[in-house]
Structure formats: structure tokens, C-alpha cells
Amino acid sequence: MKLVSGIWSQPVAKWAADQIGRDIEWGPCEAIGVVDSQDTLIAGVVFSNYQPHFRNIEVSFAAIRRDWLTANLARGILSYPFDQLKVSRITCLTPKRNRAARQFLKKFGFVEEGNVRGGFGNDDMIVSGLLESEWRKHRYHGKTQAPGST
Secondary structure, X not given: OEEEOHHHHHHHHHHHHHHHOOOOOOOOEEEXXXXXXXXXXXXXXXXXXXXXXXXEEEEEEEEOOOOOXXXXXXXXXXXXXXXXXXXXXXXXXXXXXXXXXXXXXXXHOOEEEEEEOOXXXXXXXXXXXXXXXXXXXXXXXXXXXXOOOO
């Protein structure tokens, strides 16, 4: 598996919105895709609502497979906000009923911080955050793999 970005950003953002299944208007955004060995898009990560003054950005994830996240891919994805944009925080908003997404965020190192009642219409919104300092200590940040493996 490998990451795609740059000219793929807007197609990945549209694909991610389609996978999430809601009418999403990202506004200005950057997206990073994950493709498999047949160059099929299997996951998309969309960074939006960048607030440089507050060093914060929002992130949304979509995937059609559960086995896409590896330490190398996580480092590649999170190097964009933390190393390029120099944010100190990433925020993710997740429907409370989407337990799988919330578990995924915990694997990535996110901490659930709050509940917005009715934030997603008929579902509550869970606010999760990942601080740069937490990411730098996360097992995926420091884990190395053999060259060529992902």
C-alpha cells in the first residue's frame, strides 16, 4: 500500500465524502489517499478547516478496508499536518453511533474530549483530538519497519 496526494487530493476528497455518505462540503482541503498494489483507492484522509493562527486542523477518514493503516502510512499521513503545516492539534468529529470509527481513532492516538448533543442531527457528535506531543510519543510514530514493507 502507498500514499497518493498532490493532483489526487480533490478526487480523494470526493471519494471520501462518497464513502462517508453525507453531503459534505469540505471547503478548502487537502486529501491523502491510500492505494493498494493494484492502485485501487482503499482509504482517504481529508484535512479541512485549517486554522493556522490556532495551529489546528480537522481531519476525516474513510476506508473500504479495515487493514489499511500501518505505522509507515500513519507517519506519512500525519507528517502533512504536524511537519508541513506545523499544527499542534488535529480535531476529528465523529457520530457517537459510529463505534468502529471511534475505535479506529483511538488506535491512531486520538482522545475523546467531548460530546455535542445533536451535533449530527439525530446523533451526537464526539469531538476527538490528537496533540502533536501525543503523536510524537505514539507507538506508530517511532515504530520502524523493514524497507519496502508497509
